[in-house]
Amino acid sequence: MIKDVIVNLSVTENGSVGNYAASVAAALQAHLTGVAFIYDPVVPPSVGRYNPAEVIETQRADNQAAAESAIKSFTVASSRAGISAEQLMLSASLNGAGDRFARMARRFDLAIVGQPEIGRMEWNIGETTLFESGRPTIMVPYIQKGPFKIDNVMICWDGSRAAARAVADAIPILGKSARVEIVIITNEPGKQYDIEGADIGQHLARHGLSVNVHRLPGGDIDVADALLSYAADSSADFMVMGGYGHSRLRKFILGGVIRSIFQSMTVPVLLSH
Numbered sequence: 365m366i367k368d369v370i371v372n373l374s375v376t377e378n379g380s381v382g383n384y385a386a387s388v389a390a391a392l393q394a395h396l397t398g399v400a401f402i403y404d405p406v407v408p409p410s411v412g413r414y415n416p417a418e419v420i421e422t423q424r425a426d427n428q429a430a431a432e433s434a435i436k437s438f439t440v441a442s443s444r445a446g447i448s449a450e451q452l453m454l455s456a457s458l459n460g461a462g463d464r465f466a467r468m469a470r471r472f473d474l475a476i477v478g479q480p481e482i483g484r485m486e487w488n489i490g491e492t493t494l495f496e497s498g499r500p501t502i503m504v505p506y507i508q509k510g511p512f513k514i515d516n517v518m519i520c521w522d523g524s525r526a527a528a529r530a531v532a533d534a535i536p537i538l539g540k541s542a543r544v545e546i547v548i549i550t551n552e553p554g555k556q557y558d559i560e561g562a563d564i565g566q567h568l569a570r571h572g573l574s575v576n577v578h579r580l581p582g583g584d585i586d587v588a589d590a591l592l593s594y595a596a597d598s599s600a601d602f603m604v605m606g607g608y609g610h611s612r613l614r615k616f617i618l619g620g621v622i623r624s625i626f627q628s629m630t631v632p633v634l635l636s637h
Contacts, residue, residue, distance in 0.1 A: 368397075368474075369474045370472040517538060526606025603633040
C-alpha cells in the first residue's frame, strides 16, 4: 500500500508538481509531505576583489520568497484536494538539495519530483532521488497540466531487474487503473528467454488485473522513441518502467532509454531503480 508520499515542490515553476502530487495523494488516500528548498545564494565571479554583500542578500531574499510561494501554492492545492498534508521549508545548496531530498524519501512509500531540466535550479533532484532514495519515484513532466490519471497505464517491460522492481512498486497504482498495457520492444536483448506461462502478463493477472501485452518490433527506431510513440498512439496517461543507470563518484550515468525519456517525457512516469 502507498500511504505516505513526499513531493519536491519546485521553486522555479507554477506549482503544477504540487497540484499533481495532491491529486495522487487524494486518489491513494495517502498523507502528503511537501518540501520546498530555500537555496543558498550562488556567488557570481566578481569583477573586483570582493562580491558585494547586497548581491548575496538579494539572492537569499529571492530564494526565500520562491520557497514561500511554493509552500503557499501547495497548501492551497492540498486543502482543495481534502488530503492530510504537511509542509517543510529547508535550506540547502543547489548540489546538496538532491541528496537531502533522496535521504528524506527513504522514509516514505513514494516520491514525486518534477522532470529534470538542465539549466534549471533543481535539475539534479530527480536523478538523485531515482538513484539514492530506494523508493519508487513518479517523475512529472514540466508540461503536465492535469491531475493524476490512470485510465490507461503503460508498462515498459524488458524482463530486467529494474523493470520487475518498477512493476512490483506500481501494483498499488495498477490496482486502481482502468486499463493496463504491457509493451515489449522485441528486438531488445533477453526477449528470447521469456517463458510461456510465467510472463509478466500472467503474473499481473493473478493480482486481479486485466492486462494486454503488446510486442512491438523495434526495427531501426530508438527504443525510447518507440515507447513514447506508442504512448501517444494509445493515449496512455501514465507509464511504469525501470530506472536504468548507476552512480559513480556522485556523477549520475543514465541508461540511454531513461535519458531519452527524461528529456522527452509527455506523461508522468513511475520509475524504480
